[in-house]
Amino acid sequence: MSNYRRLWVPGGTYFFTVNLLERRRRLLVDHADLLRDAFRTARAARPFDVLAIVVLPDHLHCVWRLPDGDADNANRWAQIKSTFSRTLPIGERRSPQRIARRERGIWQRRYWEHLIRDEADLRHHVDYVHINPVKHGHAARSADWPYSSFRRWVSAGVYPLDWAAAEPELVSVRGER
Template sequence: MPNYCRMHVPGGTYFFTVNLLERRRRLLVEHIDLLREAFRTTRATRPFHLIAISVLPDHLHCVWTLPHGDADNAKRWAQIKGGFSSRLRKRAWESSRRMERRERGIWQRRYWEHLIRDDEDLRRHVDYVHINPVKHGHAVCAADWPHSSFRRWVARGEYPEDWAADAPAITDAGEW
């Protein structure tokens, strides 16, 4: 198995991409309340400041900052993924191999992580989080997507309401 090197910076700010195992599923938006509850529960026991988030049907992107002195993203993601999975009813898509390991088989095991280096890097990644539903053809502009922190950023004056209205959609968006 590959040995992935992760950056452990106490109090760091990170960008993440987390995917469902079966990318054709729409579990994250179909059960958005369960995902929100998993985030709330995790933040109550392992705090972090959620800067930006966009939840798409089969994956999510977010940027968060850890508390001073804390560098443990892995336990937070394990708790979020496990919390969401345990709240879902058991389904037929669980693989026998995953069930033997007491895994639900809903999430990809790994996630993409990027340590934010400066204010410009933060801005680029927050923009990426908010443009993603438009790029995938789920919305005409970022404000149209309901599962995002974009409107919170608009309310603070960080973006205009019509930001990204002319962004091109990805042509192979799949079976949405």
Template structure:
């Protein structure tokens, strides 16, 4: 099956990525490993994280790519593989993944949506910041530690009691 991706150089995109086993909490349990993977990729392939939230089993992000660059699949592949390689082996790896030398940490696919305008951007940023409340992890969005909401609050873009 062939999936169509929106390749817009310098574009802004919303992403959702999940673990292969959604009962795991690897993303928050190993948040330092995930952050290091992001840093390594951003150093070699720059992009701006407009907003992001990391939950135990999935993450959402809005990225803005540099002018002339549309290669977010490379960035995600490097982030996912960098994270996976630094985790202790815990999972049973199906033959189909072993043949491709893959771990069974992440779902193979991810959701992407090209942000079309400021209203679309704001809707997705709000969705990202409210997600820990939606999933019952906290009662106030600002109480979730793995969210860009803290930067938005520091910058005065939203009040500390937003989403609660």
């Protein structure tokens, strides 16, 4: 069994990558409204501030800050994942282990987490979040991807609207590189 070590810093700011179990599925953008509701429900139960987020078809990246004295990322993610999963009809393949544990086959069990160390680290990870749709070939510019906090950051004056525009020849008709 793997030995996962998490940094528990009350009031910390964290970067996350959370993946679907079947990476070829498009559940996160096809049901973006349900994912947004799952985040809203989790935030109502256990408050946290979403600083930056991008939702891609098969994974998401998020930077959030916990309240002072609170270091519980795990239960927040469990609630987001379970709330989202419960809203979808059962149709995915499930392993015997997942069936025995009464788990859905939507999300990977684990997520990747990084504790933000300082302002430069925060800026680096927020940039990474916002450039991801361009990096994966889903959009020619960060501003073109609708499932992102990028436009909020543009409104705040942090980015120009044309930040992270891909060179036109690098984006194909299907949006892949």
